[in-house]
Amino acid sequence: MEKLIGRNLNISVFISGRGSNLLSLIKYSNIKKSKIKINLIISNNKFSKGLEFAKKNKIKYHVINYSKKKQAENKILRYLRKNKIDLICLAGFMKILSSSFIKKFKNPILNIHPSLLPRYKGLNTHRRAIENKDKFSGATVHFVTPKLDSGKIILQKKVRIFLKIEHKLYPNAIEKILKKFSL
Numbered sequence: 001m002e003k004l005i006g007r008n009l010n011i012s013v014f015i016s017g018r019g020s021n022l023l024s025l026i027k028y029s030n031i032k033k034s035k036i037k038i039n040l041i042i043s044n045n046k047f048s049k050g051l052e053f054a055k056k057n058k059i060k061y062h063v064i065n066y067s068k069k070k071q072a073e074n075k076i077l078r079y080l081r082k083n084k085i086d087l088i089c090l091a092g093f094m095k096i097l098s099s100s101f102i103k104k105f106k107n108p109i110l111n112i113h114p115s116l117l118p119r120y121k122g123l124n125t126h127r128r129a130i131e132n133k134d135k136f137s138g139a140t141v142h143f144v145t146p147k148l149d150s151g152k153i154i155l156q157k158k159v160r161i162f163l164k165i166e167h168k169l170y171p172n173a174i175e176k177i178l179k180k181f182s183l
């Protein structure tokens with residue numbers, strides 16, 4: 001990622017469903033002093049509730065037909081380039097990005113995962129934590145690598161309640177990235 005000199009960090013958020021993390025990022029980016037800008041929303045699901053937040057906030061969005069993954073990813077890469085995206089934030093995006101996509105994008109890709117990684121990679125994290133009678137769960141923001149839910153951890157928080165903590169953790173993790181790339 002190139003250094004940001006006098007400009008905002010352009011973010012694309014990828015969603016598939018409810019979009020509560022997307023909404024928290026939009027709210028965060030709307031704070032007056034914020035240097036982050038949500039420029040583009042990508043969804044693989046036209047029924048994703050999160051798309052309502054895109055419409056309400058007048059953020060550009062694209063629904064991508066994922067029946068052919070390679071074509072879908074190439075299309076997304078074109079949109080990312082066109083919108084000069086510096087950072088991708090996966091927020092409940094239910095498709096796995098190919099390693100070729102990750103390589104081609106070149107800039108960082110983050111994901112938020114509802115567990116204390118490396119515990120409970122993959123799906124049904126809450127159910128598994130409850131089944132194991134864990135006292136705590138949490139959320140993790142990490143870099144996306146070709147290996148599912150295994151990239152370097154940026155921030156992690158341990159709590160009894162899941163989602164509320166995600167909504168604080170994601171903006172804070174982006175802020176950390178922003179610091180690293182600002183002069």
Ligand code: GRF
Nearest residue numbers: 018019020021092112113114
């Ligand atoms: C969150 O629990 C997130 O950690 C996981 O998927 C869920 C997405 O929720 N990756 P939302 O769509 O942001 O409300």
